[in-house]
Amino acid sequence: MSAYRALDLFELDALLTEEERLVRDTARSFVSERVLPVIERHFEQGSFPMDLIPQMAELGFFGANLEGYGCAGLGAVAYGLIMQELERGDSGVRSCASVQGSLCMYPIYAYGSEEQKERWLPRMAAGEVIGCFGLTEPDHGSDPGSMQTRARRTAGGWVLNGTKRWITNGSIADLAVVWARTGEDASSIRGFLVEKGTPGFSAPQIERKWSLRASVTSDLILEDVEVPDSAMLPGVQGLRGPLSCLNQARYGIAWGAIGAMQACFDEALRYATARTQFGRPIAGFQLTQHKLCEMASEITKAQLLALRLGRLKEQGRAQPWQISLAKRNNVYWALEIARTARQILGASGITHEYQCGRHAANLESVITYEGTHEIHTLIVGKQLTGLDAFQ
Amino acid sequence: MHIVVLIKRVPDTASKITIAADGRTIETAGLQFVLNPYDEFAIEAALQLKEQVGAGTVTVMTLGPAEAAQTLRSALAMGADRGVHLEHEQQLGDPYAIARTLATAIQGLAPPADLVLAGRQAVDSQSLAVGPMVASLLELPCVTDVTRLERQPEGKLRVEREVEGGHEVLLVEPPALLTTNKGLNEPRYASLKGIMAAKKKPIEEPAVPIAPALSAILRLEYPPARQGGRIVGEGAAAVPELVRLLREEAKVL
Amino acid sequence: MSNDVIAFVQARQGEVKRTNLEAVSEGARLAAGLGGRCVAVVMGSGAAEAARRMGRHGAARAIAVDEPAVHDYNGDVYGRTLAEIARARDPRAVVLSATAAGKDLAPRVAARLQAGYAADCTGVELREGRIVARRPVYAGKAIAEVGFESPVAVLSLRPNNFEVREVEGEARSRPHPRSPRACAPTSSSSGRAGAPPPI
Ligand SMILES: Cc1cc2nc3c(=O)[nH]c(=O)nc-3n(C[C@H](O)[C@H](O)[C@H](O)COP(=O)(O)OP(=O)(O)OC[C@H]3O[C@@H](n4cnc5c(N)ncnc54)[C@H](O)[C@@H]3O)c2cc1C
Numbered sequence: 001m002s003a004y005r006a007l008d009l010f011e012l013d014a015l016l017t018e019e020e021r022l023v024r025d026t027a028r029s030f031v032s033e034r035v036l037p038v039i040e041r042h043f044e045q046g047s048f049p050m051d052l053i054p055q056m057a058e059l060g061f062f063g064a065n066l067e068g069y070g071c072a073g074l075g076a077v078a079y080g081l082i083m084q085e086l087e088r089g090d091s092g093v094r095s096c097a098s099v100q101g102s103l104c105m106y107p108i109y110a111y112g113s114e115e116q117k118e119r120w121l122p123r124m125a126a127g128e129v130i131g132c133f134g135l136t137e138p139d140h141g142s143d144p145g146s147m148q149t150r151a152r153r154t155a156g157g158w159v160l161n162g163t164k165r166w167i168t169n170g171s172i173a174d175l176a177v178v179w180a181r182t183g184e185d186a187s188s189i190r191g192f193l194v195e196k197g198t199p200g201f202s203a204p205q206i207e208r209k210w211s212l213r214a215s216v217t218s219d220l221i222l223e224d225v226e227v228p229d230s231a232m233l234p235g236v237q238g239l240r241g242p243l244s245c246l247n248q249a250r251y252g253i254a255w256g257a258i259g260a261m262q263a264c265f266d267e268a269l270r271y272a273t274a275r276t277q278f279g280r281p282i283a284g285f286q287l288t289q290h291k292l293c294e295m296a297s298e299i300t301k302a303q304l305l306a307l308r309l310g311r312l313k314e315q316g317r318a319q320p321w322q323i324s325l326a327k328r329n330n331v332y333w334a335l336e337i338a339r340t341a342r343q344i345l346g347a348s349g350i351t352h353e354y355q356c357g358r359h360a361a362n363l364e365s366v367i368t369y370e371g372t373h374e375i376h377t378l379i380v381g382k383q384l385t386g387l388d389a390f391q
Numbered sequence: 392m393h394i395v396v397l398i399k400r401v402p403d404t405a406s407k408i409t410i411a412a413d414g415r416t417i418e419t420a421g422l423q424f425v426l427n428p429y430d431e432f433a434i435e436a437a438l439q440l441k442e443q444v445g446a447g448t449v450t451v452m453t454l455g456p457a458e459a460a461q462t463l464r465s466a467l468a469m470g471a472d473r474g475v476h477l478e479h480e481q482q483l484g485d486p487y488a489i490a491r492t493l494a495t496a497i498q499g500l501a502p503p504a505d506l507v508l509a510g511r512q513a514v515d516s517q518s519l520a521v522g523p524m525v526a527s528l529l530e531l532p533c534v535t536d537v538t539r540l541e542r543q544p545e546g547k548l549r550v551e552r553e554v555e556g557g558h559e560v561l562l563v564e565p566p567a568l569l570t571t572n573k574g575l576n577e578p579r580y581a582s583l584k585g586i587m588a589a590k591k592k593p594i595e596e597p598a599v600p601i602a603p604a605l606s607a608i609l610r611l612e613y614p615p616a617r618q619g620g621r622i623v624g625e626g627a628a629a630v631p632e633l634v635r636l637l638r639e640e641a642k643v644l
Numbered sequence: 645m646s647n648d649v650i651a652f653v654q655a656r657q658g659e660v661k662r663t664n665l666e667a668v669s670e671g672a673r674l675a676a677g678l679g680g681r682c683v684a685v686v687m688g689s690g691a692a693e694a695a696r697r698m699g700r701h702g703a704a705r706a707i708a709v710d711e712p713a714v715h716d717y718n719g720d721v722y723g724r725t726l727a728e729i730a731r732a733r734d735p736r737a738v739v740l741s742a743t744a745a746g747k748d749l750a751p752r753v754a755a756r757l758q759a760g761y762a763a764d765c766t767g768v769e770l771r772e773g774r775i776v777a778r779r780p781v782y783a784g785k786a787i788a789e790v791g792f793e794s795p796v797a798v799l800s801l802r803p804n805n806f807e808v809r810e811v812e813g814e815a816r817s818r819p820h821p822r823s824p825r826a827c828a829p830t831s832s833s834s835g836r837a838g839a840p841p842p843i
Contacts, residue, residue: 417782485761517780517781523723527755605758612789
């Protein structure tokens with residue numbers, strides 16, 4: 001099969017800086033040469049390709065948008081392009097990088113003490129320490145403010161109790177950022193750095209997933225886990241802490257979804273031009289062209305949305321509801337496009353020889369995590385109407 | 392050690408080629424351009440030699456349009472130290488003029504080059520010419536299609552190249568020119584740090600006259616459509632006819 | 645300037661690969677069109693013996709270079725030697741088969757002769773007395789027609805694309821008078837190495 005070609009109908013490449021293009025090209029080659037050859041096997045057996053971690057670290061993919069501490073210090077668009085390319089490979093690989101950079105390194109970077117930053121960030125950038133982010137609980141998903149995990153003050157530190165669920169990287173993580181209530185309401189939520197091996201802390205893996213199979217998803221079980229004072233992130237309190245992290249990650253997902261769309265479109269276009277039925281390529285039928293046209297125009301819109309959002313973010317002007325709108329739109333269309341691509345491929349589309357089925361399955365997670373499609377609808381709705389529809 | 396690597400910006404081989412209205416060039420709008428893949432091996436080899444010696448400079452040089460500065464930048468992001476851009480618009484130039492111009496530019500470099508590396512061929516023009524031509528013009532010993540390269544303690548280079556029915560091992564004493572082939576190494580990716588560092592590296596634009604072309608493309612055309620398959624017979628009985636067709640029509644025997 | 649065409653032939657123990665004969669035949673055809681003669685330059689072991697057979701493929705003359713230094717192919721040595729022989733005859737074209745050795749050799753000769761070069765040609769023709777070569781470019785997605793500005797053109801021919809002609813006749817053959825070793829790059833005070841010796 002010939003090399004992947006990204007769709008760029010409106011010459012958006014020209015809106016990128018030279019540096020951004022180079023970053024994108026590095027990530028793109030990495031995915032073509034290192035991710036795609038192994039991903040199908042990992043997806044089938046339900047394992048994460050661990051040997052990609054040192055490679056991604058060496059290239060600088062972890063915490064790429066942070067400054068100092070061994071991080072590359074890229075702008076938001078360059079960071080987004082990395083997420084886009086990684087998700088062109090697989091949502092699971094992108095998830096690993098999102099969690100490491102945006103959900104684990106970012107809170108340490110933004111809210112950690114200098115000592116915490118020095119201790120963790122360089123090793124996390126180098127891939128020596130893998131992180132995870134524990135917010136969701138079995139009984140509290142979309143409404144994390146009512147979480148049950150509690151941190152109780154002791155003489156020299158804290159004791160944590162509770163269960164987190166659906167935690168990406170959980171079982172492979174060396175460090176967990178765990179969000180817990182220190183008092184009665186959401187305003188008492190604090191972040192804690194819990195190291196693997198701390199007595200009372202375990203992270204059993206969730207099995208039998210049919211989505212995001214090439215990604216580790218786990219429970220975090222905290223039973224009287226004692227951590228010192230120095231494990232608490234001093235810089236933030238309340239729901240704002242975890243939500244600000246999610247904003248970083250959701251931004252990356254808005255880009256990542258474009259990668260999944262591109263992979264599916266590229267595959268569908270190739271297939272449609274090569275496959276003949278009724279004596280001609282199926283791409284020649286109006287119904288197929290309609291599908292391809294819809295895919296291409298949604299990809300183009302998603303690209304414009306992500307790029308503008310990235311530029312706003314670089315100016316420090318991106319609003320959470322803008323990020324919600326972009327995540328919501330792009331993931332929704334990525335899932336539609338993956339399903340449509342699967343349709344174009346006919347029976348072939350249901351095998352692992354092709355990517356669209358895997359992307360479609362993965363995107364079912366992506367449309368749920370980091371704020372479900374519905375929750376993002378409500379965030380945008382609140383912005384538009386001034387009325388809060390959550391409760 | 393000063394290693395000069397000759398690199399070229401080329402259309403991605405996966406690109407669809409469309410002949411322009413002038414009938415002599417191709418449409419570049421919408422084409423994806425990349426660093427010539429064979430040149431990546433040359434850059435990687437240069438970086439490895441520099442790392443092995445522990446000192447030195449890797450200069451990447453290109454002859455090409457303004458956009459070729461991006462190609463230089465990507466080589467700088469891989470780890471090259473210095474870029475030289477000889478600006479020229481032509482797409483598929485005359486190999487002699489390209490080689491002559493590059494040779495002049497190499498001669499003008501300070502410090503002088505200890506080793507010149509180039510990809511065995513550019514995937515667009517497919518001439519396999521520029522490396523050996525530059526070497527001949529500079530009277531440098533030249534080995535093409537290198538698939539293995541080792542620096543010996545005293546500074547000589549032990550190189551291997553594939554030849555019909557085996558491979559050849561040669562000892563080359565720098566200054567010399569080598570062209571690199573697939574299999575020599577696995578080119579590194581430009582890391583994000585490398586990309587950031589490349590921003591600060593210099594790209595020089597020396598005033599080197601572009602040598603006059605000794606050949607020119609008069610016309611480009613699309614290759615004839617491939618003919619469909621044909622069944623010449625069945626079993627052993629078909630062999631003589633197949634051999635005849637392969638010899639007389641396909642001309643491969 | 646002569647209207648001759650030089651065709652390069654590599655010999656191994658007097659044997660010559662068929663692709664080399666394609667270069668001789670095509671060289672002869674081209675020379676006939678230009679009103680000159682085809683001169684085969686045969687290099688390698690048993691070159692003299694092989695040179696005598698070149699007439700059968702249309703060469704009017706053959707020059708044999710059979711010295712130990714050319715028994716194995718070495719681009720530096722072959723390049724200098726062939727360029728020197730060619731320069732002395734001031735031909736219109738030098739043709740080689742684009743075998744592995746031919747691809748390595750042709751550009752070296754072209755550089756030394758200050759010649760326009762067309763690699764891996766799939767066709768050669770004369771248009772109003774001028775040489776026009778056809779060759780694939782862009783990974784075979786286009787075919788280019790190449791014309792030349794230089795007095796001499798160097799052409800490498802895609803193997804198995806040109807006819808081998810059998811004609812009556814014998815080439816006037818002679819050994820090359822000068823030792824090719826004199827043509828080898830010499831090490832000098834500039835510290836420049838000689839041709840890389842095979843080890
Ligand atoms: C593969 C995977 C990886 C994950 N990784 C992590 C991780 O690393 N860290 C982490 O903390 N979490 C993670 N999550 C959890 C994820 O963020 C939650 O699944 C998500 O927030 C939704 O929570 P829930 O599953 O409990 O669904 P619920 O909140 O129970 O929602 C169920 C349905 O009800 C809808 N709904 C809920 N409230 C409303 C409302 N007010 N109005 C309208 N509709 C509503 C939802 O949209 C959804 O359709 C991951 C999830 C998955 C699937």
